[in-house]
Structures are given as structure tokens and as C-alpha cells.
Amino acid sequence: MTEKTRRFDPSASSLAGEVNPAVMEELLSVRGSIDNIDATLVYLLAERFKATQRVGHLKAEHKLPPADPAREAAQISRLRALAEEAHLDPAFAEKFLNFIISEVIRHHQDISQNHSLRDE
Numbered sequence: 001m002t003e004k005t006r007r008f009d010p011s012a013s014s015l016a017g018e019v020n021p022a023v024m025e026e027l028l029s030v031r032g033s034i035d036n037i038d039a040t041l042v043y044l045l046a047e048r049f050k051a052t053q054r055v056g057h058l059k060a061e062h063k064l065p066p067a068d069p070a071r072e073a074a075q076i077s078r079l080r081a082l083a084e085e086a087h088l089d090p091a092f093a094e095k096f097l098n099f100i101i102s103e104v105i106r107h108h109q110d111i112s113q114n115h116s117l118r119d120e
């Protein structure tokens with residue numbers, strides 16, 4: 001744990017002192033789960049980007065294009081179905097995946113450019 005994460009105050013709230021203490025207790029308890037989920041999301045995203053960076057280097061080495069639209073279409077269709085099963089809004093799941101993929105493609109373009117500059 002770093003100094004910054006150690007300094008996180010899980011009870012920080014604009015509602016402090018304005019809410020019934022029992023309600024505040026329940027709110028903080030649920031927020032504890034939200035904090036754990038958010039931490040997990042960060043770790044999951046870090047692992048996903050580690051994997052996509054490897055794909056980016058592989059594509060650059062073999063002169064493959066940064067984006068793979070057919071792969072993306074298959075992923076989006078699968079994720080939408082998974083979201084429906086999980087009672088998550090499929091439109092939100094699609095938007096979220098597209099947001100991540102567009103960042104990955106930007107990384108792949110950078111990797112490809114650096115790779116070509118290196119070979120010049």
C-alpha cells in the first residue's frame with residue numbers, strides 16, 4: 001500500500017453530521033463494499049492493459065493493424081449477452097467496453113509508431 005492509498009478516508013462524506021447515525025452506519029458499510037469493488041476494478045483493468053500491451057507489441061512486430069473490428073464485434077455481442085444475464089444494462093456494457101477498446105487502440109497506435117521510428 002502506498003502513502004496515497006493509506007491516506008484514503010473511507011468515511012469521507014459531505015453528509016457527515018447531517019444524517020441519522022444508524023443510516024450513516026449502513027451507508028458506510030455499503031460504501032466499504034463499493035471501495036473493495038473499485039479496488040478490484042483497478043487491478044482487473046491493470047491486468048487487462050498488461051495483456052493488451054503484449055498484443056500491441058506483437059502487432060507492431062508483425063506489422064498488423066492496431067484495431068481488429070471483427071474481434072471487437074464478437075466481444076461486444078458476447079458482453080451484451082453476459083450483461084443481460086447479469087441484469088446489467090447491455091448498452092452501458094457496450095459503451096464501457098468501447099471506451100476501454102478505444103484507449104487500447106490508441107496505445108497500439110503509439111506502440112506501432114515507436115516501433116517504426118526505431119526501425120528507421
Ligand SMILES: C=C(O[C@@H]1C=C(C(=O)O)C=C[C@H]1O)C(=O)O
Binds near residue numbers: 055071
Ligand atoms: C487487444 C486487441 O486489440 C484491439 C483491442 C481490443 C480489446 O481491447 O479487447 C480488441 C480488438 C482490437 O481492436 C486485439 O486485437 O486482441
